[in-house]
Amino acid sequence: MDQHTNPTPAVRSGYMPKIRLAVSLLFLMNGFVTGSWAPKIPEFKNTLGIGESVLGLLILTFGVGSLVLMPIAGGFIAKLGSQKVVRVTAIILSPLLLLLTLVPNVWVAIGAMFLLGGFVGAMDVAMNANAVEVEKTMRRAIMSSCHAYWSLGGLIGSAIGGVFIAHFGVLPHAIFVTIVCFSVLAIAWPMILHDQPHPDTAKERLRLPLTPLPWLIGLVALFSMVPEGTVLDWGALYLRNELGASVALSGFGFAAFSATMAIMRFAGDHVRDRFGGVKTLRVCTLTALVGLVLAGLAPNAPLAILGFALAGIGISNMVPIAFSAAGNMPGLAPGIGLSVATFMGYSGMLFAPSLIGFIAEHTGFAVIFTCVPILFIVVLLLSHHAVHADRNGGH
Known part of the structure; x- marks a missing residue:
């Protein structure tokens, strides 16, 4: 090797x-x-x-x-x-x-x-x-x-x-x-792996990239993490206030989401090595879309919790694939591509939930969880860029 x-x-x-x-x-x-x-x-x-x-x-x-x-x-x-x-x-x-x-x-x-x-x-x-x-x-x-x-x-x-x-x-x-x-x-x-920087290009790489590719991958990270932040911050409140779940049961929404996400992340690398970044990202995105729509349209708490569990399975590997692609872009230092993807992704997770909370005051959370998956359609349209996640030699 x-x-x-x-x-x-x-x-x-x-x-x-x-x-x-x-x-x-x-x-x-x-x-x-x-x-x-x-x-x-x-x-x-x-x-x-x-x-x-x-x-x-x-x-x-x-x-x-x-x-x-x-x-x-x-x-x-x-x-x-x-x-x-x-x-x-x-x-x-x-x-x-x-x-x-x-x-x-x-x-x-x-x-x-x-x-x-x-x-x-x-x-x-x-x-x-x-x-x-x-x-x-x-x-x-x-x-x-x-x-x-x-x-x-x-x-x-x-x-x-x-x-x-x-x-x-x-x-x-x-x-x-x-x-x-x-x-x-x-x-x-x-x-910790000692990696070599490239001092000859480090100076120019300190500037934010002007090419669109890292920003498009960043958009994938952003639209993968906004729904994640929404479930984390508002899932329990939705189950309790709108579906009549008990305090104990309302905690299971996030628990189910976290558990399926953690389990699927341990399996995700084998899946990606087998099927490649693009196909894995598309299947994950469709699974997450179905899960969140199910949660939003659910008539009762158990069905919504099942929806959150499905969404966890889908979202689990969307962000890692986006980050791998960002760190493997041709002609760009891994740190720069990654800083764009992490910056955009985490800004979605940090700031979008507060905006969503404001909207939900007027619409209710059922509408939010049904409509947020629209973001996944953009991820599907950009999913061909996940090919860069395979540049590590997994094929």
């Missing part, structure tokens, strides 16, 4: 499983931080003595931080390679939840939220760029399983967080999260 790839030290030593494990651990850690933040929100609100509107602005600051630092991270990846950038961003991210727990007032909280969002996003771009390099080195798809580890990290972080805070308190939880992050990073550190 060595003769087909760049003879990096990792490959020469036969460390294929190690570079894959390292990048998987980075995704797990990033997801764990994000998941650990969710159960802290009520305590965070009480400690600072703020209302919903101020909390909404703080969460918006998290999103702004992500969107500001993501393109900057992409530029540094083109200049320095993903290994250096992912190490630095992961070190800075690890204690940020602890910093957020210790903020004395709203003004400091704004800065801390900006940093947390910024470094979650910057590390996200870097670890996706590293995953693209690992795909090229291994000559097979791994992006979907990397995103499955992110989902798993999020699930672990949110599941443990509430219980931990209830038993031990907010500060011990933040210290625990910091220790876990540094421990995971210590294991991954020596195994």
Whole structure:
């Protein structure tokens, strides 16, 4: 296999499983931080003595931080390679939840939220760029399983967080999260794939690309992630308020969506290696479309939950395929293509749900879940660009 790839030290030593494990651990850690933040929100609100509107602005600051630092991270990846950038961003991210727990007032909280969002996003771009390099080195798809580890990290972080805070308190939880992050990073550190930047073209690559292709792939990421954000933020409310689900049952919408998404992400790489990026993306998009329309038209909660589960199966591999394609575009550094796709994708996930909430006040959520799948038609029209996801040699 060595003769087909760049003879990096990792490959020469036969460390294929190690570079894959390292990048998987980075995704797990990033997801764990994000998941650990969710159960802290009520305590965070009480400690600072703020209302919903101020909390909404703080969460918006998290999103702004992500969107500001993501393109900057992409530029540094083109200049320095993903290994250096992912190490630095992961070190800075690890204690940020602890910093957020210790903020004395709203003004400091704004800065801390900006940093947390910024470094979650910057590390996200870097670890996706590293995953693209690992795909090229291994000559097979791994992006979907990397995103499955992110989902798993999020699930672990949110599941443990509430219980931990209830038993031990907010500060011990933040210290625990910091220790876990540094421990995971210590294991991954020596195994992270060292990729070579191209110093001769790094300067020009620091500019945002003027060719339409990365923006079209970004549009695929955006229209794949808006529905994901909609289910995450509004699924439970829809089940409870419009379909009469109990509090316990309404939680199952997101649980079903998350579970099918995580499971399918672990299977996604094998499917993509077998059928190619374009065909996989089209089947996933159609499945997600059917699932969300079913959820929107459902006469009762169980049927809507089934719709969300189907949507999770579909959406699961749409984003990883878009990210693989973005990182493998001809004539473009992986960090730059990825920063465009992640920037557009995450902006959809961060900002669209608030807009959707505003519209839903006037229309109800059933209409929203029935109409949001219109975005998938655009994804289908652009799906031929997913051919770039196969450039890693999976065929």
